[in-house]
Amino acid sequence: xxxxxxxxxxxxxxxxxxxxxxxxxIGGSAVYSSYAASFxxxxxxxxxxxxxxxxxxxxxLKERGVSLEGIKTEGSTFKWSGEYExxxxxxxxxxxxxxxxxxxxxxxxxxxxxxxxxxxxxMDPQLxxxxxxxxxxxxxxxxxxxxxxxxxQKEKVIEAIKKVDILVLNDGEARQxxxxxNLIKAAKDALQLGLKAVIIKKGEHGSLLFTKEGxxxxxxxxxxxxxxxxxxxxxxxxxxxxxxAKTKDMRKAMVYGSVxxxxxxxxxGLENLRKITEQDVEGRYREMVALREF
Amino acid sequence: xxxxxxxxxxxxxxxxxxxxxxxxxIGGSAVYSSYAASFxxxxxxxxxxxxxxxxxxxxxLKERGVSLEGIKTEGSTFKWSGEYExxxxxxxxxxxxxxxxxxxxxxxxxxxxxxxxxxxxxMDPQLxxxxxxxxxxxxxxxxxxxxxxxxxQKEKVIEAIKKVDILVLNDGEARQxxxxxNLIKAAKDALQLGLKAVIIKKGEHGSLLFTKEGxxxxxxxxxxxxxxxxxxxxxxxxxxxxxxAKTKDMRKAMVYGSVxxxxxxxxxGLENLRKITEQDVEGRYREMVALREF
Numbered sequence: 001x002x003x004x005x006x007x008x009x010x011x012x013x014x015x016x017x018x019x020x021x022x023x024x025x026i027g028g029s030a031v032y033s034s035y036a037a038s039f040x041x042x043x044x045x046x047x048x049x050x051x052x053x054x055x056x057x058x059x060x061l062k063e064r065g066v067s068l069e070g071i072k073t074e075g076s077t078f079k080w081s082g083e084y085e086x087x088x089x090x091x092x093x094x095x096x097x098x099x100x101x102x103x104x105x106x107x108x109x110x111x112x113x114x115x116x117x118x119x120x121x122x123m124d125p126q127l128x129x130x131x132x133x134x135x136x137x138x139x140x141x142x143x144x145x146x147x148x149x150x151x152x153q154k155e156k157v158i159e160a161i162k163k164v165d166i167l168v169l170n171d172g173e174a175r176q177x178x179x180x181x182n183l184i185k186a187a188k189d190a191l192q193l194g195l196k197a198v199i200i201k202k203g204e205h206g207s208l209l210f211t212k213e214g215x216x217x218x219x220x221x222x223x224x225x226x227x228x229x230x231x232x233x234x235x236x237x238x239x240x241x242x243x244x245a246k247t248k249d250m251r252k253a254m255v256y257g258s259v260x261x262x263x264x265x266x267x268x269g270l271e272n273l274r275k276i277t278e279q280d281v282e283g284r285y286r287e288m289v290a291l292r293e294f
Numbered sequence: 295x296x297x298x299x300x301x302x303x304x305x306x307x308x309x310x311x312x313x314x315x316x317x318x319x320i321g322g323s324a325v326y327s328s329y330a331a332s333f334x335x336x337x338x339x340x341x342x343x344x345x346x347x348x349x350x351x352x353x354x355l356k357e358r359g360v361s362l363e364g365i366k367t368e369g370s371t372f373k374w375s376g377e378y379e380x381x382x383x384x385x386x387x388x389x390x391x392x393x394x395x396x397x398x399x400x401x402x403x404x405x406x407x408x409x410x411x412x413x414x415x416x417m418d419p420q421l422x423x424x425x426x427x428x429x430x431x432x433x434x435x436x437x438x439x440x441x442x443x444x445x446x447q448k449e450k451v452i453e454a455i456k457k458v459d460i461l462v463l464n465d466g467e468a469r470q471x472x473x474x475x476n477l478i479k480a481a482k483d484a485l486q487l488g489l490k491a492v493i494i495k496k497g498e499h500g501s502l503l504f505t506k507e508g509x510x511x512x513x514x515x516x517x518x519x520x521x522x523x524x525x526x527x528x529x530x531x532x533x534x535x536x537x538x539a540k541t542k543d544m545r546k547a548m549v550y551g552s553v554x555x556x557x558x559x560x561x562x563g564l565e566n567l568r569k570i571t572e573q574d575v576e577g578r579y580r581e582m583v584a585l586r587e588f
Contacts, residue, residue: 086475181380183498184518204477205499208516215585217513222502224478251588291509292586294545 002044002067003245005112006034006238007131008121009101010049010058010071014081015268017088017228025269026057028078029121029144032231033238035273036260037119038064039281040242044112046070046131048104050077060274069109075100088229089203090172108134119241120164121234122146125156132163140196140244142166144237150177161193168199168237183208197250199240201233207254218254219292221262221284228268232261235273259284296338296361297539299406300328300532301425302415303395304343304352304365308375309562311382311522319563320351322372323415323438326525327532329567330554331413332358333575334536338406340364340425342398344371354568363403369394382523383497384466402428413535414458415528416440419450426457434490434538436460438531444471455487462493462531477502491544493534495527501548512548513586515556515578522562526555529567553578 008030015022030047037043044067049058051073058068076099082091106127116139120128128143135141141164149157150173157177161167167190171183178186183200187210190198198210206220236257243253259281266272302324309316324341331337338361343352345367352362370393376385400421410433414422422437429435435458443451444467451471455461461484465477472480477494481504484492492504500514530551537547553575560566 088475181382182518182520184516188518202499205496206511215516216588217500217516217585218588219511219513222478222509222511224476224482226476249588255588291511292513292588294510294512294543294549294586 001042002112002115003041004037004043004117004119004241005046005070005108005115005131005135006030006037006043006119006121006241007046007106007123007128008033008234009078009123010047010053011078011080012053013079013230013269015228015230016083016094018084018086019227020268022228022268026053027080027231027269029123029231029234031061032234032264032270033119033121033241034061034066035064035270036235036238036257036264037242038066039239039260039278040256041117041245043067043238043242044070044109044115046106046108046112048072048074048078048100050075050100053077067111070107070112072104072107082230084229088226091230106131116140117241117245118142119237120144120160121237122149125149125153125160128160129156129163132160140165142168142237142241144168144233145173147173147176158193161190161195165196166199167195168201168240170201170203170233174200184210199254201236203229203232206258207236209250209254211250216251216254218251218258219288221258221288222291223262223265226265227272229265230269232265235261235264255285255288256281259288295336296406296409297335298331298337298411298413298535299340299364299402299409299425299429300324300331300337300413300415300535301340301400301417301422302327302528303372303417304341304347305372305374306347307373307524307563309522309524310377310388312378312380313521314562316522316562320347321374321525321563323417323525323528325355326528326558326564327413327415327535328355328360329358329564330529330532330551330558331536332360333533333554333572334550335411335539337361337532337536338364338403338409340400340402340406342366342368342372342394344369344394347371361405364401364406366398366401376524378523382520385524400425410434411535411539412436413531414438414454415531416443419443419447419454422454423457426454434459436462436531436535438462438527439467441467441470452487455484455489459490460493461489462495462534464495464497464527468494478504493548495530497523497526500552501530503544503548510545510548512545512552513582515552515582516585517556517559520559521566523559524563526559529555529558549579549582550575553582
């Protein structure tokens with residue numbers, strides 16, 4: 001029984017950072033966020049892949065209890081190649097091949113329809129809206145977005161935001177979407193759209209939660225061994241919805257999001273994420289408790 | 295009886311931000327940090343001003359219990375004019391007139407010599423060293439610095455660092471001084487120089503404390519009404535040493551630093567700082583407690 005439905009991409013990534021390169025590794029927002037959510041809940045993916053990507057290559061997700069029933073197979077897999085410069089805060093896209101993603105229409109399997117939690121990874125806002133409308137009775141919907149959609153389809157992005165409960169986006173995108181350099185003002189504007197909460201991701205600086213009741217400042221885990229930040233935002237979002245589905249605790253869900261994202265950044269692609277255990281996660285969570293204490 | 299000796303500048307500033315301008319207002323690192331420290335301790339300034347700046351114009355500091363005995367008067371007052379662009383994170387210097395600051399040799403009045411706490415505001419590292427050597431028996435010395443000295447006198451800066459207990463600097467300066475984009479690595483390198491602690495200021499993102507025992511992540515206060523960030527770093531440092539002198543609690547001292555700096559940013563120059571009360575400070579401190587809770 002799927003608790004959390006996750007819409008996003010499956011991709012084949014080529015990554016370049018100051019610490020090395022990784023060619024043709026599996027990635028995509030649905031992969032990172034489902035893997036992250038699986039530490040806490042039972043996620044079901046909605047995505048598309050090509051015939052070039054074999055079922056077996058996704059079996060590591062199945063082993064973590066992720067349902068792959070909502071994955072279509074068609075044409076070639078979406079490919080992305082990106083580079084990080086010295087400061088590692090933002091990826092520079094070198095090449096994108098949409099392939100089968102270009103004509104993707106998400107379909108929700110019957111077995112996902114009763115799921116109470118929905119995570120809409122960064123994607124065409126029209127598809128995000130279609131998925132919202134096909135889940136029967138969601139308790140909470142979270143939506144991510146990115147600069148590409150804000151620039152090209154801002155009104156559609158706003159229309160989607162009005163249908164969800166929580167918006168999660170990074171600081172640059174928040175400034176862009178609400179046309180202000182001040183994140184607090186951006187968050188207030190976002191809440192005006194009827195959201196329950198807004199979460200602003202700030203990379204190494206952690207994340208901020210805004211609700212009508214108040215703010216929460218979630219630290220970033222202090223990472224000495226940063227290797228590849230690809231997927232950190234998706235890990236954060238996936239952990240958040242996974243932990244929230246289990247506990248309804250937004251603040252702790254953000255802290256777990258920081259923890260999982262920090263492990264993810266310590267290896268290329270999902271390499272390090274696939275090594276860690278529940279014990280590792282709890283260990284770093286305890287460190288997070290200690291580092292905010294005063 | 296002075297608890298905390300504060301070395302820094304007294305300046306006449308002209309400030310331009312997206313929210314307006316302020317011409318010829320009193321500023322300088324010693325002024326901001328002494329005012330901030332006065333919420334918690336009895337600071338004594340070491341600085342220089344010109345004959346153009348009347349004693350009365352500094353009387354607001356005296357009223358807060360700040361000793362002005364260590365201020366020399368000579369020539370013309372140091373002048374600085376700076377501008378902040380849309381993101382308000384870094385000042386662009388438009389003009390600097392060193393004036394009497396150019397030949398300043400700090401002298402410690404007899405009444406400061408027994409002070410246990412020393413705050414060395416950003417200044418020529420040679421002068422910082424001279425002040426360190428003239429205080430008899432300090433319990434704790436904190437030093438600030440900036441890119442100008444790191445670029446022009448890096449070895450002297452390192453020599454000064456080796457003589458102090460805590461280094462406080464902003465994130466860009468930490469990256470520059472230790473030649474790494476990774477703040478955690480920079481902080482480890484700094485601790486290797488024999489420091490008890492390193493504090494890295496990150497503007498709106500708060501600040502980080504590194505000691506051999508662990509990290510602390512101090513949130514930035516979420517500020518909707520940011521008007522002029524001039525002096526925020528000095529307010530942070532001054533509050534830190536002032537509160538630390540009273541309590542020996544580094545973490546709480548940083549939180550009070552964030553609080554005072556946030557009030558400072560809500561007005562031009564010291565305008566808003568001069569309006570706030572102990573009650574205001576306690577109120578925002580309680581907000582800081584609430585916003586890190588999870």
